Amino acid sequence: MYKLADLPSKYEEKKMSPQQAAELVHDGDRISYGFGYTAPYAVDEALAERLKNGDLKNIELVNTLSMHEPAVYQAAENNDQIKFTCGHFSGLDRKHSKNGRCWFTPIFFRESPKYWAEEAPADVLIIQTTPMDKWGNFNIGPALTDIRGYLKGAKKVIVETNSKIPFVHGMQTELNLCDVDAVVEGNNPDIPEITSRPADDKDRKIAETVVDLIESGSTLQLGIGALPNMIGQMLCESDRTDLGAHTEMLTDAYVDLYEAGKLTSSHSSIPGKIVYAFAGGTKRLYDFLDHNQKCCAAPVSYVNDVHVISSIDKMISVNGAIDLDLFGQVNAESAGFQHISGTGGQLDFVQGAYGSRGGKSFICLHSTRQKKDGSVESLIKPVLPLGSIVTTPRAAVHYVVTEYGAAELKGKSTWKRAEALINIAHPDFRDELIKDAEKMGIWMNTSRLSL
Structure with a gap:
């Protein structure tokens, strides 16, 4: 943990542009966007630009569920650049699967934190959180799910802050600045909403x-x-x-x-x-x-x-x-x-x-x-x-x-x-x-x- 007085300077040391954060990803890395609406936007777009320029290859993106289409999917021309693996399919993941770009990982949801921590850790985890509070904590928001497993296993952690993510109370909902490698101040997009058809x-x-x-x-x-x-x-x-x-x-x-x-x-x-x-x-x-x-x-x-x-x-x-x-x-x-x-x-x-x-x-x-x-x-x-x-x-x-x-x-x-x-x-x-x-x-x- 950092001293409280050191938080402002440590934050500035770790603050990066989306492009700088995207440079932390290297050929052959397994990266993760976490679960659902923890997926980033600004860093994702910066990674997409690298893919378009041919700067990256042999990347695997592992998620638990997609709630918005990642820019890297549109940017990549083939699976040699980036392939996708998912632990629970949404409509987007089904589309990617039909196109031969996404594969399902069969696993009990309760086991996935252990899996991401011990069996298939990510080289780089990139997730949205709330902005940092005065104590140096980022709140993970209402998609805690298997994020602790991702965090435990990841070699590098990038947070992209979003002021529209709800601050939630609960168990292990916070992530401290000392456990983060880079902070990107995001563009604060709305959280994707989920609606259902009317009952019949x-x-x-x-x-x-x-x-x-x-x-x-x-x-x-x-x-x-x-x-x-x-x-x-x-x-x-x-x-x-x-x-x-x-x-x-x-x-x-x-x-x-x-x-x-x-x-x-x-x-x-x-x-x-x-x-x-x-x-x-x-x-x-x-x-x-x-x-x-x-x-x-x-x-x-x-x-x-x-x-x-x-x-x-x-x-x-x-x-x-x-x-x-x-x-x-x-x-x-x-x-x-x-x-x-x-x-x-x-x-x-x-x-x-x-x-x-x-x-x-x-x-x-x-x-x-x-x-x-x-x-x-x-x-x-x-x-x-x-x-x-x-x-x-x-x-x-x-x-x-x-x-x-x-x-x-x-x-x-x-x-x-x-x-x-x-x-x-x-x-x-x-x-x-x-x-x-x-x-x-x-x-x-x-x-x-x-x-």
Whole structure:
């Protein structure tokens, strides 16, 4: 640590232009922009200029998720200059993958801090933070996730300051000047916002089923999208009280619950705190987090720890799926061979919620999907399509919910779970699924559940 009186001079020593900071990257380096909106802008553009000029080659950029397109992607002509690796795909990462420029790293999100610290450390970490405070600290903001792992492993650390990043309270949210190699005063771009489509009738029916199974005193893990938002709205309008938050991703739904007086968090992992690994939503959410001591950002290695999750009574986990099969295997990552998202923490919360006293986990999905050619397919399938990834194995699944109700699968035999899933499939596909189940040897025609 520096002496307090030395901070101004030390800051000036480390302050650089984006171009000077970009010179700290050398051929063959693995660089990282961290997670989501920690990705830099000014230094990224300076690195892009170096790539355009042919000054750099054999660079690997490792991220956990992209929220804006890096300038280095557009600047590079081929993978010999720079290639991309990502631990969780966004729409941008999917596009880069289709173009043969980005590869997915399969890993549990909770393990990624250890991975970046010990297995694949970056040569140069470049992240956005808040400007430095009078104590020499930069606040990492609401994307703590696996950043501590990146910081521990990186040989060089460059921070690009952004006054629009919310100052968040929590665990290990600060980075001191003594641990930084360069400071770039950035251009203060807005944080990318995440919005979702409006809820439809299917979402409303699914939400009604889930909310009916949630008790007062429960702690919530909700993802992002129309369905989690609808669950949050219905809970706001319900008679449920004394709810808490322990969630990988904090969204606007939690702001709704807090403003409605529902979110006391008295039974959360840290009593009285809204605990999360990262936040993603609208400016309203980011404003809610700024200097809010009710909220506690924590590393994903803590938030997604199965033992931590299971220690919370009445833990409720709500996650989505792309499709699932009659064995109860859940695919939440790929459409056949096309990679869509990532492993994330779904399995951690499914197992943790079931281990919780009075806890429940829900895998939610529409019963059908309309394809590009206008035809409709069932998302409950006899077997998962070739290339599909099993995100949550059948033995871990607790409840599956569609607009036709809930199927409790935990501990059910293969034929009982097949029947339960067929009964929440779209009626147009049930007879076909029965025939498939018969061929697979997991259907008993004398025990069909009444609809």
